[in-house]
Each structure stands twice: as C-alpha cells, then as structure tokens.
Amino acid sequence: MLAASLTPRAIVQQLDEYVVGQDEAKRVVAVAVWTHFRKIARSQAKQLPLEKSNVLLIGASGTGKTLLCETLSRILGVPFVTAEATSLAQSRFVNDEIEAIMQRLLDKAGGDADRAGRGIVFIDEIDKLKAAGTDLRAVSGESVQHALLKIMEGAQVRVADGRYVDTTRVLFICGGAFVGLEKILKDTHGYGFIATSNEESRAILARLNSRVKPTDLFAYGLIPEFTGRLPVIARFGDLSKAMLVRIMTEPRNAIYAQFRDLFAAEGVELDVAPRVFEQVAEVALEYKTGARSLRGIFEELMSPVLFELPERKGAKRVAFASLFAEPAWS
Numbered sequence: 001m002l003a004a005s006l007t008p009r010a011i012v013q014q015l016d017e018y019v020v021g022q023d024e025a026k027r028v029v030a031v032a033v034w035t036h037f038r039k040i041a042r043s044q045a046k047q048l049p050l051e052k053s054n055v056l057l058i059g060a061s062g063t064g065k066t067l068l069c070e071t072l073s074r075i076l077g078v079p080f081v082t083a084e085a086t087s088l089a090q091s092r093f094v095n096d097e098i099e100a101i102m103q104r105l106l107d108k109a110g111g112d113a114d115r116a117g118r119g120i121v122f123i124d125e126i127d128k129l130k131a132a133g134t135d136l137r138a139v140s141g142e143s144v145q146h147a148l149l150k151i152m153e154g155a156q157v158r159v160a161d162g163r164y165v166d167t168t169r170v171l172f173i174c175g176g177a178f179v180g181l182e183k184i185l186k187d188t189h190g191y192g193f194i195a196t197s198n199e200e201s202r203a204i205l206a207r208l209n210s211r212v213k214p215t216d217l218f219a220y221g222l223i224p225e226f227t228g229r230l231p232v233i234a235r236f237g238d239l240s241k242a243m244l245v246r247i248m249t250e251p252r253n254a255i256y257a258q259f260r261d262l263f264a265a266e267g268v269e270l271d272v273a274p275r276v277f278e279q280v281a282e283v284a285l286e287y288k289t290g291a292r293s294l295r296g297i298f299e300e301l302m303s304p305v306l307f308e309l310p311e312r313k314g315a316k317r318v319a320f321a322s323l324f325a326e327p328a329w330s
C-alpha cells in the first residue's frame with residue numbers, strides 16, 4: 001500500500017528532484033496516483049468494484065513523460081513496466097506480447113502476483129497506433145486497442161509460468177506525442193460563445209478551451225472506447241531554453257553533476273560556465289527533440305578532455321568558458 005505520508009504534494013515534491021518544470025502534469029499525475037491507491041483501499045473495505053481512472057500523458061518527444069513515470073514508480077515503490085504500443089502493433093500475436101508485459105511486471109514484483117496486481121504499466125506511443133498498419137501480417141492498431149482495453153478494464157492474464165496476474169487494480173498510464181494536437185484543439189474548441197466579462201469565468205473558459213476532448217484524439221486513430229478509459233489527461237509543455245539549462249544542472253542526477261563526479265574521481269575539478277549551458281540549450285532547441293539531445297551535445301563537448309584526462313597528471317582543474325573555445329587546464 002501507499003505510505004500515508006505520500007500525499008499528492010509530497011509526490012510532487014519528490015518528482016521535483018528529478019523532473020524539471022511540467023508542474024501541471026506533475027500535479028495531475030500525483031493526484032491521479034494518490035486517488036488510485038485510495039480507491040483501491042476503499043473498494044476493498046466496502047467490497048465495491050473499483051472505478052479506475054487511468055491516465056493519458058500528452059507531450060512532445062523528450063519533454064519528460066517517460067522520466068516522470070519512472071521517477072514516480074521509484075517514489076511509490078510499486079512494480080513498474082514500460083511497453084510501446086507500436087511494438088504491440090508490429091507483433092503478430094498481440095496477446096502474447098501482453099502476457100510478456102504482465103510477466104515482466106510479475107518479475108519486477110519479485111514473483112509476488114498480488115504486488116504485481118497493484119503495479120503501474122506505462123504504454124508509450126499510443127498516438128502511433130493508426131499508422132502502424134503497414135505490415136499486413138501485423139495486427140491493426142485497433143485490435144491492439146481492444147486487447148489493451150481488456151487488460152485496462154481488468155482481466156486475469158495468464159503468464160508464462162502458468163500463474164495469473166489480475167489487472168483489475170493495475171494503474172495504466174498511456175503516453176504519446178500527439179503531434180498536431182494544438183491545431184485540432186484550435187479548430188474544434190470554442191466555448192467563447194458564453195459571453196462573460198468576469199475575470200474568473202474567463203479563466204475557467206480558457207481552461208475548458210485548452211482541455212483535450214476525447215473526440216480530439218479520434219484523429220489519431222484512437223477508438224471511443226479507448227479514450228473513454230483514459231479520463232485523466234496530463235499535458236507536458238515544450239521545454240524552454242531556461243528549462244533545458246536547468247535540466248543539465250539541477251536534478252539530482254543531472255548530467256553536469258555526473259561529469260563533475262567523474263572528473264573529481266581523477267582529482268580534477270570540472271568547471272563549466274553558465275554561458276556554455278545556454279549555448280548547449282540553444283543547439284538542442286534547434287534539434288527539436290526536447291531534452292533528448294542535451295546529453296549527446298554535452299558528451300561531445302567533454303570527449304576531448306576525457307581523452308586527455310588520465311594523462312594530465314598534476315592537473316587540478318579544467319574550465320570551459322564557451323562552447324566554441326578550447327578548454328583551459330590548470
């Protein structure tokens with residue numbers, strides 16, 4: 001069970017240590033998770049069926065969707081597995097794949113079927129199910145959705161060793177980039193006809209207008225039954241330059257901290273000027289892959305000094321002042 005101290009606020013605070021920004025998504029997910037585990041407890045106490053609220057994460061590539069889910073599962077201490085909807089659609093036997101996912105969940109739970117039944121399954125790339133129908137032998141995106149629906153609703157899934165995992169209490173989180181969603185929202189929304197001058201009701205209207213409706217997701221090939229099982233939607237914003245800089249420097253396991261540690265182990269202090277992080281962020285913005293390209297650019301910057309590091313006996317410090325200047329050893 002979820003520790004009583006893990007309130008939505010506490011969950012958000014812990015997520016903050018690893019995931020930069022995305023405050024709204026963090027809150028939505030924290031509330032959904034807290035509610036989910038509360039509901040499990042209530043439904044058991046009252047012997048009532050569990051009404052699940054599975055979650056859909058929407059946001060561009062590299063904005064932290066997978067990172068948030070992984071961090072979440074660590075915080076909660078529940079078994080967690082990730083799967084990709086596209087690879088389900090590429091397999092010939094989607095049910096075998098689903099069994100394999102539940103088997104992995106069971107493994108993560110140390111073989112405890114009860115614990116596995118209270119885990120989290122993250123299914124990524126849910127927005128790509130429509131385009132996946134190129135291979136004629138592969139199952140269609142729609143039949144993948146039907147198969148997923150079944151386990152999201154709650155089913156006894158038989159895994160390899162002949163045991164069963166009950167998915168009734170498993171929380172499902174789906175993720176996708178949903179490229180072009182903004183345009184669809186603009187075209188289909190408009191509660192503007194409700195005339196109001198009041199500040200507060202205008203704010204509510206703005207929220208309603210930015211809300212993703214199930215029908216908006218039909219354009220991506222999601223069937224109504226499927227979107228209906230994902231009542232909670234959390235949106236991830238695009239990362240700004242300032243956020244990219246924070247991602248490199250602030251989280252507990254930030255890339256800068258990792259490299260400083262690596263250099264420190266060789267007795268050398270690594271010093272990268274703030275300007276350099278801004279330059280790296282600017283290059284990453286050009287690549288349009290969110291935070292995903294930061295590591296590559298940063299490692300490229302480090303590579304020449306890492307090459308020399310073991311030979312620089314007696315060096316105490318290496319400093320980078322600009323992405324386009326030679327580093328200075330001292």
Ligand SMILES: Nc1ncnc2c1ncn2[C@@H]1O[C@H](COP(=O)(O)OP(=O)(O)OP(=O)(O)O)[C@@H](O)[C@H]1O
Nearest residue numbers: 018019020060061062063064065066067247291292
């Ligand atoms: N908000 C963030 N805070 C900290 N790091 C981030 C954030 N967003 C992305 N990153 C970094 O970028 C990498 C890629 O992010 P992640 O895998 O979460 O992207 P994603 O949103 O799942 O993308 P995709 O849609 O392509 O799967 C992560 O490993 C992490 O290092």
Ligand SMILES: [Mg+2]
Nearest residue numbers: 065066067124
């Ligand atoms: Mg991802």
